[in-house]
Amino acid sequence: MSELERHKFDVVVIGAGGAGLRAAVEAREAGLSVAIICKSLFGKAHTVMAEGGAAASMGNVNSGDNWMVHFRDTMRGGKFLNHYRMAELHAKESPDRIYELEMWGALFDRTKEGKISQRNFGGHEYPRLAHVGDRTGLELIRTMQQKIVALQQNDMKTFGKLWIEVFAELTVTEILKEDGKVAGVYGYWRESGSEVLFEAPAVIIATGGVGKTFKITSNSWEGTGDGHALALKAGANLVDMEFLQFHPTGMVWPPSVRGILVTESVRGEGGILTNIKGERFMFKYIPDVFKDKYADNEAEADRWYLDQDKNRRPPELLPRDEVARAINTEVKAGRGTEHGGVFLDVSKRISAEIIKKRLPSMWHQFYELAGVDITKEPMEVGPTCHYVMGGVEVVPETAAAVGVDGLFAAGEVAGGMHGSNRLGGNSLSDLLVFGRRAGIGAIEYVRANEAKSVSDSSIKAASQRIEAPFTRTGGENAYSLHAELQEITHNLVGIIRTKSELVEAIEKIADIRTRSANISVTGGRKFNPGFHLAFDLDNMLLVAESTAKCAVGREESRGGHTRDDFPGMDNKWRQVNQISSFDGQKVNVRKQALPSIPKELFDLFDVHELEKYMTAEEIAKGGSN
Amino acid sequence: MARKLNMRIWRGDSVDGALQDVQVEANEGEVVLDVIHRVQATQMGDLAVRWNCKAGKCGSCSMEINGKPRLACMTQVASYGEEETITVTPLRAFPVIKDLVTDVSFNYKKAMEIPAYAPPSDLKPGEARMQQVDVERSQEFRKCIECFLCQDTCHVIRDHEENKKSFAGPRFFIRIAELDMHPLDTLRNRKQTAQEEHGLGMCNITKCCTEVCPEHIRITDNAIIPMKERVVDVKYDPVRWLGSKIRKREGIV
Numbered sequence: 014m015s016e017l018e019r020h021k022f023d024v025v026v027i028g029a030g031g032a033g034l035r036a037a038v039e040a041r042e043a044g045l046s047v048a049i050i051c052k053s054l055f056g057k058a059h060t061v062m063a064e065g066g067a068a069a070s071m072g073n074v075n076s077g078d079n080w081m082v083h084f085r086d087t088m089r090g091g092k093f094l095n096h097y098r099m100a101e102l103h104a105k106e107s108p109d110r111i112y113e114l115e116m117w118g119a120l121f122d123r124t125k126e127g128k129i130s131q132r133n134f135g136g137h138e139y140p141r142l143a144h145v146g147d148r149t150g151l152e153l154i155r156t157m158q159q160k161i162v163a164l165q166q167n168d169m170k171t172f173g174k175l176w177i178e179v180f181a182e183l184t185v186t187e188i189l190k191e192d193g194k195v196a197g198v199y200g201y202w203r204e205s206g207s208e209v210l211f212e213a214p215a216v217i218i219a220t221g222g223v224g225k226t227f228k229i230t231s232n233s234w235e236g237t238g239d240g241h242a243l244a245l246k247a248g249a250n251l252v253d254m255e256f257l258q259f260h261p262t263g264m265v266w267p268p269s270v271r272g273i274l275v276t277e278s279v280r281g282e283g284g285i286l287t288n289i290k291g292e293r294f295m296f297k298y299i300p301d302v303f304k305d306k307y308a309d310n311e312a313e314a315d316r317w318y319l320d321q322d323k324n325r326r327p328p329e330l331l332p333r334d335e336v337a338r339a340i341n342t343e344v345k346a347g348r349g350t351e352h353g354g355v356f357l358d359v360s361k362r363i364s365a366e367i368i369k370k371r372l373p374s375m376w377h378q379f380y381e382l383a384g385v386d387i388t389k390e391p392m393e394v395g396p397t398c399h400y401v402m403g404g405v406e407v408v409p410e411t412a413a414a415v416g417v418d419g420l421f422a423a424g425e426v427a428g429g430m431h432g433s434n435r436l437g438g439n440s441l442s443d444l445l446v447f448g449r450r451a452g453i454g455a456i457e458y459v460r461a462n463e464a465k466s467v468s469d470s471s472i473k474a475a476s477q478r479i480e481a482p483f484t485r486t487g488g489e490n491a492y493s494l495h496a497e498l499q500e501i502t503h504n505l506v507g508i509i510r511t512k513s514e515l516v517e518a519i520e521k522i523a524d525i526r527t528r529s530a531n532i533s534v535t536g537g538r539k540f541n542p543g544f545h546l547a548f549d550l551d552n553m554l555l556v557a558e559s560t561a562k563c564a565v566g567r568e569e570s571r572g573g574h575t576r577d578d579f580p581g582m583d584n585k586w587r588q589v590n591q592i593s594s595f596d597g598q599k600v601n602v603r604k605q606a607l608p609s610i611p612k613e614l615f616d617l618f619d620v621h622e623l624e625k626y627m628t629a630e631e632i633a634k635g636g637s638n
Numbered sequence: 639m640a641r642k643l644n645m646r647i648w649r650g651d652s653v654d655g656a657l658q659d660v661q662v663e664a665n666e667g668e669v670v671l672d673v674i675h676r677v678q679a680t681q682m683g684d685l686a687v688r689w690n691c692k693a694g695k696c697g698s699c700s701m702e703i704n705g706k707p708r709l710a711c712m713t714q715v716a717s718y719g720e721e722e723t724i725t726v727t728p729l730r731a732f733p734v735i736k737d738l739v740t741d742v743s744f745n746y747k748k749a750m751e752i753p754a755y756a757p758p759s760d761l762k763p764g765e766a767r768m769q770q771v772d773v774e775r776s777q778e779f780r781k782c783i784e785c786f787l788c789q790d791t792c793h794v795i796r797d798h799e800e801n802k803k804s805f806a807g808p809r810f811f812i813r814i815a816e817l818d819m820h821p822l823d824t825l826r827n828r829k830q831t832a833q834e835e836h837g838l839g840m841c842n843i844t845k846c847c848t849e850v851c852p853e854h855i856r857i858t859d860n861a862i863i864p865m866k867e868r869v870v871d872v873k874y875d876p877v878r879w880l881g882s883k884i885r886k887r888e889g890i891v
Contacts, residue, residue, distance in 0.1 A: 055746065057690045057697070057698050118820070126767070145780070233692065234689065268666070382712070
């Protein structure tokens with residue numbers, strides 16, 4: 014074998030989406046050397062798909078907004094299962110993170126006064142989402158990509174060499190540890206199949222989500238839960254993996270576009286949901302906890318667009334879990350379209366010209382992929398697996414992974430911030446706030462800890478694992494196993510769950526895992542998607558196992574976890590996080606107390622609202638300090 | 639309604655390669671990327687193709703379909719005739735790595751050569767004030783998804799490797815134009831360097847780039863031509879030329 018390619022950095026960031034890039038900028042600006050590793054080309058990460066905007070209480074459109082209102086909305090959206098400290102930091106720091114992007118060249122849409130404009134979104138009390146039409150994620154990625162190029166230009170000018178490098182189309186297969194601490198990562202170039210070692214004292218996981226575990230998803234091929242699985246294998250924990258967000262509006266027709274996201278901005282701009290009978294059904298699905306905030310009749314809902322202070326919001330703008338369940342119920346009751354969706358119509362509310370201006374990529378997407386002109390006719394939509402609230406258990410301030418020195422996680426791959434359900438717009442701000450914090454966490458860690466060199470035995474083991482599928486012939490096909498897994502998760506671990514099906518899913522996933530040990534790959538190592546999938550699949554199987562086991566454990570319905578056999582929310586379960594860990598063979602799930610909210614945050618809420626979520630003892634205590 | 643589709647797929651690497659005939663099922667509403675994936679899953683497990691979002695937003699699945707630079711995820715199978723064979727080949731302007739995957743690093747190198755956004759030094763975060771109408775010009779160019787189809791089709795470099803050194807290509811002309819039109823950018827010589835360092839003058843506005851842009855960015859009309867006009871103004875108007883020399887200004891806006 015030829016000589017192994019080796020690199021040494023202070024910080025290795027896995028993932029070049031919003032969180033990874035923001036972390037990398039932070040670490041480089043502090044003077045550290047940084048490697049950014051990504052599975053796709055630089056600038057293609059799934060963040061580009063984010064459409065609606067980034068939530069930050071700048072108060073540019075409604076001056077009543079501030080971090081406390083944002084914090085309250087986030088906690089309500091997550092049904093109070095959020096890690097309070099993450100939600101607090103997020104609400105406080107988001108505005109600075111948006112302004113910072115503007116300093117780096119981002120061009121957000123403007124208000125009349127020339128400030129950054131903000132739009133309405135589900136679950137947010139005030140217009141709060143900084144946006145660029147319906148391509149906000151692209152703006153974020155491009156801005157940070159260009160910021161990194163600027164840092165590189167500066168490196169070349171000042172040092173004549175780069176101190177921040179991007180390793181594109183490279184898959185990380187392992188996080189390496191020595192003496193219990195992170196020592197680096199191992200992986201292979203997708204292009205050539207050749208192996209690479211990165212030695213680094215700090216590793217930041219920013220790999221995004223797990224959508225490809227499911228059949229119908231808005232996620233790209235990259236969303237295979239790599240970071241979740243790498244963290245588990247490195248000894249970190251995952252928190253609350255049962256909570257998956259099914260975005261209420263994915264495309265449903267034609268089949269090849271099934272799952273592709275239809276931005277929530279369509280509803281934010283006035284889009285209404287109707288069933289096949291023409292009924293605006295969302296009025297039937299306003300849960301008790303939200304009755305005082307959402308209009309129960311069409312006249313008031315319509316007035317809200319003109320006067321938001323005197324009227325309650327239209328129920329189409331309920332948090333995503335509520336809308337997804339409502340659509341699911343309508344379709345199951347036979348009131349859906351022939352393709353199993355419902356109608357979403359924005360053409361009757363705003364003019365064709367404004368639709369094309371505010372929702373350009375939606376217009377484009379429907380016109381070119383479905384032959385539908387959304388300025389004239391309704392869209393057909395249905396739920397699609399969009400986001401995982403669960404993820405790596407982290408220390409809020411530093412994004413350090415609990416239990417593994419030198420490991421950090423930020424963005425979708427981290428858990429806790431969104432509780433049981435994420436509000437739209439909170440993920441772009443999440444990845445900026447915690448991407449930066451992960452960068453800071455890594456900087457502090459690197460300054461206080463020596464780098465460890467990776468032992469030859471660790472390298473050998475990692476290398477053998479990569480070679481393994483090539484040594485087998487006539488084994489299982491990765492594509493078929495992936496399709497089988499997606500059927501299982503879709504049918505048995507989907508939007509509505511029940512014990513018997515979850516138990517069945519756990520058995521079936523275990524069976525696929527056994528068979529996956531026998532995957533064989535045809536062709537060589539050079540840019541071989543079958544080979545790549547074999548590794549992605551291994552990650553997806555671990556994630557699916559964790560999700561199914563957590564789902565069977567949580568005997569209540571809350572946010573992105575709905576149990577047919579336990580339909581209600583149970584205030585006792587609100588005090589519980591489910592923690593997944595990996596023992597080398599299987600995922601184990603245990604219960605852990607949710608950190609309780611301190612008095613100053615407790616007091617931000619009306620006690621009658623908290624009574625809907627908390628037990629009498631918690632209310633009596635009035636916060637933890 | 640499923641039907642049998644005849645496809646020709648280019649397979650090979652930097653050394654050698656050829657078109658291979660395959661027959662694959664195609665269903666109603668499917669795009670070319672769907673059928674390529676079906677070939678991959680059922681007949682050619684190691685067929686290399688880049689893709690990502692499958693919704694026309696990331697610009698990864700750029701290739702040439704029946705000779706035209708296109709995104710495979712946004713090209714309907716039904717847009718070709720029932721009997722027509724669909725031929726997919728890698729982007730011609732860039733070196734092949736394997737099958738439909740090319741080495742697009744040229745573009746990342748060019749990105750490094752363009753000076754970054756330079757806001758006023760006294761601007762504080764949150765203090766920027768810009769009117770929507772003023773940001774819209776740059777916003778049009780920031781829609782770019784970096785699919786590099788414009789680079790692929792541009793005849794200055796498509797079959798002229800030798801021009802690559804001195805020519806940044808349409809993607810980077812819109813990047814320069816975007817910064818040049820940014821209401822707060824302070825670098826004053828962007829158009830000049832577009833001409834002198836990035837090869838703006840080599841473009842003879844045949845508009846091929848605009849035609850292939852999946853984001854419908856008016857590359858030629860809104861970025862290249864306005865920059866060319868201003869450069870010409872400065873360069874050939876004797877009074878302005880003299881003015882720029884006497885007053886030692888780097889350029890004129």
